[in-house]
Amino acid sequence: MVFNTGAALLDAIVLAVVSKDKEGTYGYRITQDVRGVLDVSESTLYPVLRRLLKDQCLEVYDMEFGGRNRRYYKITEQGLVQLNLYKSEWKEYSSKIANILGRD
Amino acid sequence: MNRNDFIEQLTWLLQDIPEEEREGAIEYYQDYFDEAGIGAEDETGEKLGSPEKVAAMVRDGLTGGNADAGEYTETGYQDKRFKEKENMPEKRDAFQKEENGSSAGKGEEGKEAGYYDYSSDSSYNYSQYGSKQDYYGNYQNGYSTNAGRDNGNAGKIILIILLCIFAVPVIIPVAGAAFGIIVGIFGIVFGLVVAAGALTLAGVICGIVLTGIGIAQMFTTPGIGLMFAGLGMFSLAVGVLMIWLTVTIAGRFIPWFIRVIVNIFSMLFHRRGGQAA
Numbered sequence: 586m587v588f589n590t591g592a593a594l595l596d597a598i599v600l601a602v603v604s605k606d607k608e609g610t611y612g613y614r615i616t617q618d619v620r621g622v623l624d625v626s627e628s629t630l631y632p633v634l635r636r637l638l639k640d641q642c643l644e645v646y647d648m649e650f651g652g653r654n655r656r657y658y659k660i661t662e663q664g665l666v667q668l669n670l671y672k673s674e675w676k677e678y679s680s681k682i683a684n685i686l687g688r689d
Numbered sequence: 690m691n692r693n694d695f696i697e698q699l700t701w702l703l704q705d706i707p708e709e710e711r712e713g714a715i716e717y718y719q720d721y722f723d724e725a726g727i728g729a730e731d732e733t734g735e736k737l738g739s740p741e742k743v744a745a746m747v748r749d750g751l752t753g754g755n756a757d758a759g760e761y762t763e764t765g766y767q768d769k770r771f772k773e774k775e776n777m778p779e780k781r782d783a784f785q786k787e788e789n790g791s792s793a794g795k796g797e798e799g800k801e802a803g804y805y806d807y808s809s810d811s812s813y814n815y816s817q818y819g820s821k822q823d824y825y826g827n828y829q830n831g832y833s834t835n836a837g838r839d840n841g842n843a844g845k846i847i848l849i850i851l852l853c854i855f856a857v858p859v860i861i862p863v864a865g866a867a868f869g870i871i872v873g874i875f876g877i878v879f880g881l882v883v884a885a886g887a888l889t890l891a892g893v894i895c896g897i898v899l900t901g902i903g904i905a906q907m908f909t910t911p912g913i914g915l916m917f918a919g920l921g922m923f924s925l926a927v928g929v930l931m932i933w934l935t936v937t938i939a940g941r942f943i944p945w946f947i948r949v950i951v952n953i954f955s956m957l958f959h960r961r962g963g964q965a966a
Contacts, residue, residue, distance in 0.1 A: 612717055613724030627736040628743045631717050632750030656720055 590623055592633075597671035598623060599633050600642060600664055609646070609659030634658060642667050690734040692722045702744035706751060714747045871950060878943060885935040892928025896921045 590598075602618045603610055610618075616630050637643040642664030647654045660668070690698075696715060703711045718737070725733040737743055903918025 611720070611724065613721050616721075626738060627721075627733070628738050628746060631714060631743075632746050634717075635713065635747075635750050653723060655724075656716070 590625070593671070594675075595619075595623070595625070595629075595633055596637060596642075597668065597675065599630065599637060600660060600668040600671065603643060603658050604660040604665065604668055609657035611655050611657050615658065637664070640667075690731070690740070692730040692734060695734045695737065695740055696722075698740035699744055702740055703747060706748060710747070710751060718743070874946065878938065878946065882935060882938050882943075885931050885938060889928050889931035889935055892924050892926075892931055894928075896923070896925025896928055899924055 598619055599615060602615055605618075612630070612634065615634070616627055619625060619630060620627070634643065638645065638658075640663075641661055643658050644661050646657050646659065648657055649655070696719065699718060700711070700715055703714060721737070722730055722733055899917050899921030901921070903914050903916070903921050905914070906917055907914030
């Protein structure tokens, strides 16, 4: 991958990954899911998750798992609005790029 | 690096940030080790990178304003501020290229640049690089905007000429109509003045005559004489009122009307002047 990923695109991907699970998901899995599509380092996502929490796009709750607390991240209403914005922006952006690069 | 060392160092590195933030970050990375599994702790420690880097990223996230400073490249997270050593030579190369480019165009500055020692004092070079680019950039900008303005002027003049040519069939009837309206209004005003003057004259003459008849009649038939005298006084009053009306129309309304027309014309010419300039 020679193209760089900006902060907004990473926010969008994290929101999309978290929104896949209605019950929410936890930090390690978010990292692995994002790393499935994007080659980010394992320590990249903490600041992103923290920022999305602070912007109230995500919320957290703790649930017991295997004898300890596991922190779950869940998308909020505001996060869904933001994700939809990102989706429509991405649709426009990617179709424009595809118009240039996608045709031989 | 094993888990305990990692957490310990991270805690130490983040000791000056707010407690809530520090605990949040430490908890997150504790959880992360837990999820990765007990057997994979050393490996996870390697994957997370050095505690210094992780701490720098946590700290960077706190300021919030620098969300765009870092980029996620194929080699992972990249933040130019964390890679100062690699940035220095890049900028120096760019500086040298810029100097070479400008020395071709501008002899004096190129010669001047020859005296700089690139390797000895990099901060000095940076400041030179910045200011020179600014100067050059401003010069370019000024030049291009001037050219643009000239083109715009030529275009405007052609447009105005075309507009005049196409406007002739419209302007002549419109101007004729406007002239007719102005002359007509003048005629009405003039007529009003003449009528008022005539009424004045008639009123005054009528008044004097009727009053005279009335006074003469009063000696024979006092009732009729009184009536004539009254009518004469009334007529005189109307005549005096008409003097006032005539003076008002002639002395105030006509100058006002002329001023309005002059204003309209001067406004038209001023606006046209503004467009040309």
